[in-house]
Amino acid sequence: MMERWRRSVFGVEQLKLVVTLVVCIHIGCINGATDPNDAAALRVMYGALNSSGQLTQWSSNGDDPCGQSWKGVTCSKSRVTELKLNNLGLSGSMGYQFSSLTGLTNLDLSYNSLSGSIPYNIP
Numbered sequence: 001m002m003e004r005w006r007r008s009v010f011g012v013e014q015l016k017l018v019v020t021l022v023v024c025i026h027i028g029c030i031n032g033a034t035d036p037n038d039a040a041a042l043r044v045m046y047g048a049l050n051s052s053g054q055l056t057q058w059s060s061n062g063d064d065p066c067g068q069s070w071k072g073v074t075c076s077k078s079r080v081t082e083l084k085l086n087n088l089g090l091s092g093s094m095g096y097q098f099s100s101l102t103g104l105t106n107l108d109l110s111y112n113s114l115s116g117s118i119p120y121n122i123p
Contacts, residue, residue, distance in 0.1 A: 032064030037100040038080040039065055042073065044095035054088040079103030087111040094118075 032039065047060040057063070057070045066075035074082035081103055090112040099119035107122065 033067035033078060034065045034075065034080065035078045035103070037097075038078075038103065041095065041097040041100040042070070042080065044097040046095075048093045048095040049090050050092040054090060055085070074106075076103070082106040084108045085112065090114060098122075 034042075042058070042065045043060050043063075046055060046058045049055070055071050057068050058065075063070075065073045065080060066078065072083060072085040072088075073080055074084070080101055083101070083104060084106065086108045087110070090109075092114065093116040094109075094114060098116075099121055102121060102123065104122050107118070
């Protein structure tokens with residue numbers, strides 16, 4: 001009697017639906033491959049640059065720098081570790097969140113016309 005009640009209340013199709021919903025909710029909660037602070041810093045930087053057409057794949061909205069292979073960006077796990085944007089004719093500034101890129105180990109912005117200073121907390 002109890003077994004028949006369980007089958008009728010929670011059948012195979014309902015179980016499939018529950019599993020699908022759990023998987024979809026879990027995947028939907030993941031923001032992307034990039035640490036949220038690093039992604040925000042690069043989005044702000046992109047918006048602060050005047051000649052950002054050189055930066056293929058870059059975007060100032062919710063795109064993912066590590067997951068979408070932005071030009072000049074190298075990641076290790078979820079952190080941006082290298083930013084090589086040399087000789088691209090970029091102008092403008094690095095943006096106000098650049099100091100959030102604390103996982104950076106290699107930075108090359110040479111031969112551009114950028115303004116501002118490099119934050120002291122960048123390794």
